[in-house]
Amino acid sequence: MAKSTSRPAYRCTECGWTTVRWVGRCGECQVWGSVVEDGAPKVTKVATSRPTAKAIPISEVNADAATRMLTGVGELDRVLGDGLVPGAVVLLAGEPGVGKSTLLLEVAARWAKAGRRTLYVTGEESAAQVRLRAGRTDALADELFLAAENDLGTVLGHIEEVGPSLLVLDSVQTIGMAEADGSPGGVSQVREVTGALVRVAKRRDMAVIIVGHVTKDGAIAGPRLLEHLVDVVLAFDGDRHSGFRMVRATKNRFGPADEVGCFEMSESGIVEVSDPSGLFTSRHDEPVPGTCITVTMEGRRPLLAELQALVAPSSLQVPRRTMHGVDSGRLAMVLAVLERRAGLSLAQRDVYVSTVGGARVTDPSADLAAAIAVASAAINTQAAVGTDTAPRYVAIGELGLAGELRRVPGTDRRLAEAARLGFSDAIVPAQSRRAADRMPKLVSGLRVHTASTIGQALQALDLVRRPRSVEPVPDRPGPVLLR
Missing domain, CATH: 2.20.28 (Rubrerythrin, domain 2)
Structure with missing residues (x-):
């Protein structure tokens, strides 16, 4: 047998x-x-053991042990929720070359300059390379300790010897442990290394910031369990051709998960941008057709973004539709609504739409601004509001397939940001009238115009001088059923 x-x-x-x-x-x-x-499969029996600490009522737990400490980088503190909590483990992920190491070296230096001991462990560079970068970005401090290691046991030994209040590990994919299967960066290795760091952080009340790699699809490399183990997950992204960078919180156990921080890469390192609205707009000496400014929301922060459009006759059988910084599917919908609901002929024209400063606009509130920019470029006329020839105006609103303008959340904050930056007029959906009424009368200097449809908005901007009705599509006979 x-x-x-x-x-x-x-x-x-x-x-x-x-x-x-x-x-x-x-x-x-x-x-x-x-x-x-x-x-x-193994059947194991867990023996009951005596707890090391007695459970106490939650009202008697000392909350002072979790007092936040500022990192010294205001934009990062904004995303974290006013600083780092002792014992918190933060995962910072981003594409190669976006500036993760530069940002965390600046955080470690400012933490150390405040008199708090910091340990920076690098597994991708040598100690001399990090020292060279620290000298260029003025990130030298007496309380900042540096180690170049790839073994977790050695890293834990450095922690016991230095006793830091902040550990920066760059990166988790380069650290390995002999007890785990696979090579460093594998699923098992990343899981075990992160779990060990979480246990050490909780035991010593030490804040830990871990750098993580991303895949070609933009997801965090490693098992999904990695994001569940840590307390905070931050995404660091930006355009390689632009110096602007953003830190977004996708998970935060100690603060808001919809906040963003703005930075700019310069020759001397990374610089905070507390008021980034001016980065995505341009100033023109004379009125230029095909431009419109909107106010988007990045988390809870209103940001100005300028959309530019160019419409030209096409010599191709299929006209070009080229866009940069905007969603292609959403722009195709805007063009279809303009042609069908506003009577704007675009079928035989090339349409180019782009943002200023490398901004990526995905907020539906930018639909109205995109439609105004395309309409202004199509008739080669600068939009004008009221009696002014070329006032500074913003357009905020989502565009529906029926040509209606829909209200977007946070209209009052968007209008307040436009008023703060000196804009004179704003075009919003009629449903947002209540938010516009909350604006101080004539104090902010912002005149709010409302429109129910895209046709009314274009008429208010004097972009459709002769509105023409669209002929209805003739009814077609239905399908014939053959028996």
């Missing part, structure tokens, strides 16, 4: 999908590198 042999099973660490052979990609959740060998 032949002896039966059991084949080893492999299991996905993300969703639990199993297979009899190893594959590089999970067949269920389609995650790469998450399938690992799963041994035979």
Whole structure:
């Protein structure tokens, strides 16, 4: 009788999908590198042990042990929620070259300059390379300790020896431990290294900031469990061709998860941008057709963004539709609404739409500004509000397929930002009249105009001098059912 042999099973660490052979990609959740060998199931009994600390009522817990401490970088403190909590573990992820190491070296230096001991561990550079960058960005401090290591045990030894209140690890994918399977950066290694750092941070009340890599799809590299282990997840992104950078909180156990911080990369390092609205707008000596400014919301922060459009006759059978910084699908919808609901002929014209300063506008409130910019470029006329020839105006509103203008959240904050920056007029949906009424009368100097449809908005801007009705599409006979 032949002896039966059991084949080893492999299991996905993300969703639990199993297979009899190893594959590089999970067949269920389609995650790469998450399938690992799963041994035979073991039934273990957990013995009851005496707790080391007695459970106490939550009202008697001392909250002073979790007092926040400012990092010294105001924009990062804004995203974290007024500083770092002792024992918190923060994961900062971003594309290569975006400036993660530069930002965290600045954070470590300012933390150390406040008299608090800091340990910066690098697994990607040598100590001399980090020292060279610190000298260029003026990030030298006596309480800032530097170590170049790739072994977790050695890193834990540095923590015991230095006793820091802040640990910066750059990056978790370069640190390995001999007790875990796989090579550094693998699923098992990243999970075990992060778990060990979380335990040390909670035991010593030490804040930890971990740098994480991202995949080509923009997701954080490693198992999904990595984001569940840490307390705060920050995304650091920006355009390589622009110096502007943004830090967004996607998870925050100690503060808001919809806040953003703004930075700018310069020759001397990374600089905070407390008022970034001017980065995405341009000043023109004379009125220019095809431009319109809107106010978007990045988290809870209103930001100005300028959209520019160019409409030209096309010599191609299929006209070009080129855009930069805006969503292509949403812009296609805006063009269709302009042609069908506002009577603007664009079928035989090339349309180019771009933002200023490398901004990425995904807020639906920019629909009205995009429509105004395209309409102004199509008739080659600068939009004008009221009796002024070329007032500084902003357009805020979402555009529906029926040509109606929809109200967007945070209209009052958007209008307040436009008034603060000296704009004279604003075009908003008629549904936002209540938010406009809350604005101080004639104190801010902002005149608010309302419109219910895109046609009314273009008429208010004097972009459609002769509004023409769109002929209805003739009814077509329905399908004939053959029996």
